[in-house]
Amino acid sequence: MVDLTRRTLMATSTAAALGASVAGVARGEDVPESDTPGAPSVEGSLKRLSTTAFGAEVTGPFVFDDGSLLYSLQHPEAGNTEPFDRAAVGYFRDFQFEFDGNNDDFDEVGIPDTEEKQREVRSEVGDYVILFQGREPIDGGEERLGVTRTPDGVDITLDNFAGTQYGGAGTNPDCNQFVPTDEDGTAGYLFTNWENSPGCISRIFISRDEEGEWSADPEDAMNLANTAAFRELGGTRINCYGDLSPWETMISSEENYAHPRVSLTNTVGDVVEAGSGEGILGANHFWNRPNPSEISDAVGAYAEAGDLDDSWYVQGSWALTGVEFLAYYLGADRSDQSGATNLATTVIDDVYPNPYRYGYHVDIRNPTAETPQPVKYWVMGRAAWEAPDIQGDERTVYGCSDGDSKGIYKFVADDPIPSYGDTDDIAGTLYAPKITNDAANAAEAGQRNSPANTPLEVEWIELGHATNGEVESWIAEYDDVTQADYLDAHAETDWRDDPAAAIREADLEVIENGNRNYITDEEIVEWAAQYEADGPDDVDEKLRRVPFLETRAAAKEIGASIEFNKAEGVDSVDGSEPGDFVYFGISEFNDALADDTGDVQMDRVDGGVVYRAELEPNYDVSTLEPVITGPDFTDGPQDADDALRNIDNVYTMRDGRVICCEDGFGGPARSYPNDGLYVFQPNVTLDVDSMAVGYGATGTAQLAASALPTGISGAEITVSVTNPEVASITDVSFPDTLGLTESSISSDGSSATLRFADVDGNVEAGGRDIPVASLTLRGVDTGTTDLAIEVTRMDDESGHTIGVEAREGVLVTGPPTVSGGSAPTDPDGDGLYEDINGNGRLDYEDIEMLFSSFDADSVTMNKSAYDFNENGRLDFDDIVSLYDEVN
Known part of the structure; x- marks a missing residue:
């Protein structure tokens, strides 16, 4: 048996050496005691499909149309059994998911309880066959896969350049997305992220033969980073996960951890109020410092020498590794920065990367062309992006930012993103989250809530509106800033005469007054003041850039909930629609979430939480429900060995199941150090529509099931109107696909009991929103009522009882009518109820009725009926728009 204690420590040190995104949680023996209710737990079922080789994360899952599964072997330990000792991308031979929503299509792999098992990629579904490995020769030996080069063709590695490097070039394959070139999806290009700095995205041709075997062609491969189109954008850095867009292109996300202006939960306002950034500043202030990644050590030395009161960890400074190599990628002359801490023998003063060009989602347009074209979505905000999730409306994008005290964000384009002929014209609004429920609930209860049992209610705060071209023009103003500017602007000593003294002077000046080469702290605070006084649309033109270039700092300054720790996954089913789920993976629930x-002030769960949120009619999400809760790290192996620990990538398959990848780096709790790939099978959900019905009128609510694992043989269900004074059930009907059906309605219409049997097996397995019944409801009086569901029994096709999550609907009647009036109508059939007083026509009385009833539940809970300006919400401009129709 392997010495697990020794190997756990090895895993942690391996992660640190590779630039892993370990943030916040104490590792090894230094873990606070915790006993959080519901940790670990699953709302559904969770099954382990694979464990990866020692030292490696599970990253980059992709499921082909035929059900084949692929993932990356990211930075495995060199001592593993061949071929698992080198970074690679591989698939499982002779295995395909069946897309029936049921985890019965694979056997669970056991825990790796010997050193031999821990050194391999394992599963029970078939051999993990490697398609390609990092640093392999490609393009006739001209390049190496995953390795960026200088403009004159020199590989940017530690073999060729002195300095710091973010991970070994070609050792960190992450996201994989496949773009087919044939109709049946058996041949095409696989795009792979290489999580390094400089960053790299590779494209390699792969195909499947008649026996189902996949193979890669290294002669038809390229590193996109080494093309002129990428250099014109400034290249990329730390390409982590991503998404396959609805328009069939690879989206690669830059995980720029070095973007924080302030460390952890501090705000820029704290810096300005204190008159100094001592103990507060983050890495972004030191981006163009010579030897930038040495700033935390330098802070310690300054404190020891008495120049500072105390030292602190400069958040994100470890991710400043590789910035000098990025300069060489852009064409800078080599600079000797190999001296002792704080000493740069020479300074990069010719070409240097602009910090505001990194930390974005990158769309690979024309993916099958000879030279694909990269587009950075500057307007979606700058962060340590793990991934985006682009919804089926092609306008709404959710993104998650990795690291400690970070955010999840939303962007909504004015029009579908692919509809813009020029990507500079892409326009939209950036939002940050505000959690509205937990702190108040916890304070009222006098105790902390468990994240396993507490949904998070989210409101979205608008940060700003801009076009992609506008944001890029703001970024371009900082293109010429170099390391020399850091010293010239902040030190009196000439760095050419005494570089060590100049760096010390500049560091201390920046700590006190901030880096004047970039957006200043004062500008951020002024933006927030104008925002709070006049709203996001009326800030000074010069300040409009702040929320797009300094997204985290701006969001924190106006009170957004930037408290998530390592938001590492977000995904929904391709072609998502309202009613589908978006899954958010929070790798560690601690630090700012548990202070x-x-x-948010909850119990800590160092093993993390996976949330899901239902897409609303406008593709908004407002409630994050916990569906998977990881282990406390003081739990024993009996609880932790089979639990999901430290979620990384999440990947939603077309049948609603979710692939969950781990990024645990051999932390405590388990009896083994390996990360695994799990498949989450959600519980069946049974939904009844929320709806509006006019006073005295009738309407139809659909009852539908989703995520049925193997179809359904039959069920008995009761639907109730919780307030029968508002509405009653008058009729029930069933779809023709159900063979045997019957229903009974209570005498007062308050409930209906439904029974059916799918004798012909017509109900689709694994489907979404499968119709079960339709209920006719009549509005009895003005008001609101819940539509509640009780499932007496539901059986699958094998006769087993199915666990069901019943999701209530809301019925609203009204709006209030004038004396002797009728229910509102829709005279022109456009879905908007212009005839509010129900007299059959549009007139001035309708405008007066809307104005006087604007805050009534019957209006506010029916915004789609009264959203006359069609902006997705109710506002006074709806009254103006209705007035314009009358005139």
């Missing part, structure tokens, strides 16, 4: 300040 005594802020909007």
